[in-house]
Amino acid sequence: MRIKSPTESVNPVSSAGEWTLVERLIFRFCFIYFALFSLTTKIAGGLLLLPDRSISGLGILWPLRQVTFWVGAHIFAISETLQYTGNSWDTDFYWVQAAWVLAVSIAATGLWCALDRRRHNYVMLHEWMRIFLRLAIASQMFEYGIAKVIPVQFPTPSLITLVTPVGGVSIQGLLWTFIGASPLYQILTGVVEVTGGLLLLVGRTTLLGAFITLAAMLQIFAFNVLYDVGVKLVSFHLILMTLFLLAPQFPRLRDFFLRNRPAAASDRPQIFATRRTRRIAVAAQLIFGLYMLGVYTNVTRIYWYQGGGGSPRSPLYGIWDVEELSVDGQVRAPVLNDYDRRWRRVIFDEPASMVFQRTDDSFSRYGVSIDLNRNVLVLSKGESRSWNSSFIFQRGGDDRLVLEGDMDDYSIRMELRRLEPDTFQLLNSHFRWVRPPDP
Numbered sequence: 001m002r003i004k005s006p007t008e009s010v011n012p013v014s015s016a017g018e019w020t021l022v023e024r025l026i027f028r029f030c031f032i033y034f035a036l037f038s039l040t041t042k043i044a045g046g047l048l049l050l051p052d053r054s055i056s057g058l059g060i061l062w063p064l065r066q067v068t069f070w071v072g073a074h075i076f077a078i079s080e081t082l083q084y085t086g087n088s089w090d091t092d093f094y095w096v097q098a099a100w101v102l103a104v105s106i107a108a109t110g111l112w113c114a115l116d117r118r119r120h121n122y123v124m125l126h127e128w129m130r131i132f133l134r135l136a137i138a139s140q141m142f143e144y145g146i147a148k149v150i151p152v153q154f155p156t157p158s159l160i161t162l163v164t165p166v167g168g169v170s171i172q173g174l175l176w177t178f179i180g181a182s183p184l185y186q187i188l189t190g191v192v193e194v195t196g197g198l199l200l201l202v203g204r205t206t207l208l209g210a211f212i213t214l215a216a217m218l219q220i221f222a223f224n225v226l227y228d229v230g231v232k233l234v235s236f237h238l239i240l241m242t243l244f245l246l247a248p249q250f251p252r253l254r255d256f257f258l259r260n261r262p263a264a265a266s267d268r269p270q271i272f273a274t275r276r277t278r279r280i281a282v283a284a285q286l287i288f289g290l291y292m293l294g295v296y297t298n299v300t301r302i303y304w305y306q307g308g309g310g311s312p313r314s315p316l317y318g319i320w321d322v323e324e325l326s327v328d329g330q331v332r333a334p335v336l337n338d339y340d341r342r343w344r345r346v347i348f349d350e351p352a353s354m355v356f357q358r359t360d361d362s363f364s365r366y367g368v369s370i371d372l373n374r375n376v377l378v379l380s381k382g383e384s385r386s387w388n389s390s391f392i393f394q395r396g397g398d399d400r401l402v403l404e405g406d407m408d409d410y411s412i413r414m415e416l417r418r419l420e421p422d423t424f425q426l427l428n429s430h431f432r433w434v435r436p437p438d439p
Contacts (some may be wrong), residue, residue: 019121028112033105046139049295060084072096088230127271133241134200141197146296148190152308154180159349162424175227201289210245314348320416
């Protein structure tokens with residue numbers, strides 16, 4: 001038996017065989033559709049990473065943005081301006097965009113079939129497509145996984161969350177609360193996502209990585225659908241792309257799991273002809289994948305200290321109950337005062353914000369600047385440059401605070417008492433091997 005040298009070439013398509021008409025049709029459509037959907041959304045944008053920025057996809061840029069506007073107005077008769085800003089990737093803009101991407105993909109597939117009827121297979125193009133999908137899916141796993149390993153995606157319940165009645169929380173807010181209340185659960189799910197992404201970087205571990213990624217994405221998609229999170233379109237397509245990676249292995253998986261037969265060794269064709277070039281290709285994919293992981297880790301680390309759990313707290317941090325409130329020198333119960341002064345609590349959480357909770361559990365939010373040297377806090381409201389209010393504060397111990405100042409031409413004085421953390425059961429529930437009976 002002759003042993004080939006490391007530089008000896010091989011025929012990468014010698015055992016490819018002829019694809020059926022259905023296989024060629026499915027491949028052509030998937031190739032076009034996944035490419036267009038990725039380019040118009042954040043999936044491909046995750047591959048175009050710089051240390052300090054990324055692209056959210058070409059779909060929100062000219063001229064593709066105008067195409068979506070035109071389709072929305074003339075095909076779907078949507079009179080309002082389509083919205084594509086904010087954190088939701090499920091707005092009418094993205095659904096219209098997905099619709100025309102689907103239509104273009106179907107038309108382009110038909111044209112491809114008409115122009116390329118003699119092709120027996122697309123083995124090499126398929127392998128290049130798999131590399132793109134592996135890296136694109138891995139990028140998304142890194143982005144969302146690292147945001148859980150460094151728990152910033154689902155932050156620990158804020159002070160405002162603690163005093164908001166459950167009935168006043170949106171279904172998405174409830175999801176954020178229950179995952180954020182268990183940092184270890186969030187970290188473990190992030191580890192699973194990152195592990196799946198790492199395994200997708202190498203061809204030999206793609207099968208295992210795709211299985212782990214598919215399991216993670218199925219849970220994420222279920223959360224997105226059942227808790228109305230605005231990433232349903234993207235997460236669903238990541239599932240489809242992962243299934244596409246698994247599709248060539250379906251016969252082997254069927255033999256192993258359903259027919260109780262030995263699974264044959266994988267005979268994936270090689271893109272590169274020599275062992276040396278294959279090693280260089282694997283190294284390049286690993287380096288690029290680790291670069292993506294490093295960028296996402298650094299971005300998430302910065303956010304942790306600037307807006308996450310590691311960011312500074314207000315110097316008056318806490319939830320403060322209003323024990324006595326006087327307006328223009330008259331002490332009255334909050335329910336008897338004017339609406340904006342029906343305050344039951346004052347909340348200091350982030351350094352630059354101050355929140356009043358009214359007796360009906362609604363919130364009034366203000367910007368705040370706190371001067372500890374002068375014991376003065378100055379409030380601001382939204383974008384208004386003319387409105388302002390200031391209070392002098394006095395601390396009467398760790399749990400006592402007095403605010404006295406002017407707001408909206410009223411003279412206001414408040415005596416406050418801080419609630420202790422053990423007041424909230426959510427902060428005091430923890431894991432127990434031996435658990436007493438439920439009441």
